[in-house]
Amino acid sequence: MNVDSLIKKAGGAAEIAQLTGVTTEAVRKWRQAGMIPTKHWPALLHVPGITLADLNETSEETSAMTHPTDDMPPKGATAVLVLADGTHFWGRGFGAFNDGAVGELCFSTGMTGYQETLTDPSFAGQIITFTFPHIGNVGTNGDDDEAPTMAALGLVVKEDVTAPASWRSVRPLQDWLVAHKRAGISGVDTRGITRLLRDKGPQNALLFHPKDGRFDLAALRKRAAEWPGLEGMDLVREVAQPARAWAKTTWHNTRPERAVKRRVVALDYGAKDNILRSLVAAGCDVHVLPGTATGEEILALKPEGVFLSNGPADPAATAVYAVPAIQAVMDADIPVFGICLGHQLLARALGGTTYKLDRGHRGANQPVKDLTTGRVEITSQNHGFAVDEKSLPDTVKVTHVSLFDGSNEGLASTVKEAFSVQYHPEASPGPTDSFYLFERFVAVMDRRAEARTTSKAGA
Ligand SMILES: NC(=O)CC[C@H](N)C(=O)O
Numbered sequence: 252m253n254v255d256s257l258i259k260k261a262g263g264a265a266e267i268a269q270l271t272g273v274t275t276e277a278v279r280k281w282r283q284a285g286m287i288p289t290k291h292w293p294a295l296l297h298v299p300g301i302t303l304a305d306l307n308e309t310s311e312e313t314s315a316m317t318h319p320t321d322d323m324p325p326k327g328a329t330a331v332l333v334l335a336d337g338t339h340f341w342g343r344g345f346g347a348f349n350d351g352a353v354g355e356l357c358f359s360t361g362m363t364g365y366q367e368t369l370t371d372p373s374f375a376g377q378i379i380t381f382t383f384p385h386i387g388n389v390g391t392n393g394d395d396d397e398a399p400t401m402a403a404l405g406l407v408v409k410e411d412v413t414a415p416a417s418w419r420s421v422r423p424l425q426d427w428l429v430a431h432k433r434a435g436i437s438g439v440d441t442r443g444i445t446r447l448l449r450d451k452g453p454q455n456a457l458l459f460h461p462k463d464g465r466f467d468l469a470a471l472r473k474r475a476a477e478w479p480g481l482e483g484m485d486l487v488r489e490v491a492q493p494a495r496a497w498a499k500t501t502w503h504n505t506r507p508e509r510a511v512k513r514r515v516v517a518l519d520y521g522a523k524d525n526i527l528r529s530l531v532a533a534g535c536d537v538h539v540l541p542g543t544a545t546g547e548e549i550l551a552l553k554p555e556g557v558f559l560s561n562g563p564a565d566p567a568a569t570a571v572y573a574v575p576a577i578q579a580v581m582d583a584d585i586p587v588f589g590i591c592l593g594h595q596l597l598a599r600a601l602g603g604t605t606y607k608l609d610r611g612h613r614g615a616n617q618p619v620k621d622l623t624t625g626r627v628e629i630t631s632q633n634h635g636f637a638v639d640e641k642s643l644p645d646t647v648k649v650t651h652v653s654l655f656d657g658s659n660e661g662l663a664s665t666v667k668e669a670f671s672v673q674y675h676p677e678a679s680p681g682p683t684d685s686f687y688l689f690e691r692f693v694a695v696m697d698r699r700a701e702a703r704t705t706s707k708a709g710a
Pocket of ligand 1: 373560561562563564565566590591592593633634635636637
């Protein structure tokens with residue numbers, strides 16, 4: 252609904268003026284500008300027939316620097332975000348200077364946990380728009396990194412990053428970004444960008460924060476348009492870390508330590524640390540191998556279970572080397588548990604396919620239904636690809652589904668001990684409703700161990 256229709260609905264300009272306590276002249280200006288300042292929205296919500304969605308339609312972000320079609324940088328603009336279709340957004344650069352970072356522009360709706368989000372290796376090849384307007388205000392600390400490097404290419408935020416206010420902060424986001432050699436842009440209409448991504452789907456884009464303050468928009472547009480896109484891209488090799496032992500458990504873990512731990516090989520396709528910590532908390536002895544490991548290398552470690560991690564880009568591309576390794580593990584009858592990219596790769600190893608979603612799921616409040624129990628979990632998510640349920644063979648059952656768009660969120664093999672979810676039970680950031688999945692994985696390995704003991708005793 253536009254401003255004119257809203258005024259009509261409220262009974263005219265005089266009525267609106269009275270309701271909101273402004274002059275009719277002010278209402279005339281709103282009509283001209285095509286927007287109503289947000290502070291007047293609560294008063295207007297009393298008018299029958301006017302909803303928040305109607306008001307949202309009329310909103311303009313007042314701190315956005317300029318209209319996106321201005322080719323000359325407006326005063327104060329020190330960075331620009333250029334989309335492959337030529338659209339651009341001027342803003343103020345922060346963090347490191349760059350020569351232009353090109354990738355897929357996505358948005359995350361998480362309201363907390365920007366440090367975890369920025370260090371989630373699954374964001375390699377992507378520029379993150381935060382829909383929450385205040386990013387950076389609690390600084391950064393030594394505990395919330397999910398990986399040693401920041402894989403995301405950059406960030407787009409509404410408000411300028413202010414000085415940190417948190418007892419946990421050891422470094423302002425500004426300095427942290429410089430150390431990670433990543434740029435951000437603020438003063439941007441993030442609501443406008445989010446709507447654009449919602450309506451048009453994922454867009455390729457370039458975030459440019461030049462040291463010399465010079466902009467050649469034509470050249471930047473060309474670079475953004477020429478980037479091939481995430482589809483068909485394997486970025487696991489860029490973010491997977493070498494083989495390592497892992498012993499850390501989760502923050503504030505109150506679970507008693509188990510006397511017997513289950514020996515797990517975690518395949519690192521770009522694993523978030525909190526997944527490894529969660530496995531330890533649930534009772535695993537974790538050995539990490541890079542996601543490029545072969546079936547032979549995995550089996551040589553004699554695991555009781557194999558975990559498949561999250562990771563960046565297109566599962567179809569990673570599947571080329573990951574699927575044979577996962578199949579070798581299943582052929583050896585070893586239980587498998589996968590998360591996110593690990594879920595997509597397991598689906599492929601079981602004979603299914605994956606596709607690119609029109610609208611990715613990124614945020615910490617995504618409802619998912621567990622079809623076995625009927626329970627709804629609020630989950631943390633970050634994915635742009637999904638498993639095609641129609642492609643799954645009869646030997647695979649769908650276990651979880653997204654209540655946002657009905658897409659697949661979980662599966663289990665009916666013939667192998669293998670299950671996986673598309674979302675993030677380890678949270679970081681987000682709710683921990685789904686921690687039970689780590690315990691389920693350990694329970695599977697416990698049952699196997701028990702069966703081994705019983706059969707030995709019987710022999
Ligand atoms: N978090 C993840 O593991 C993401 C998986 C995959 N890169 C996707 O975007 O769907």
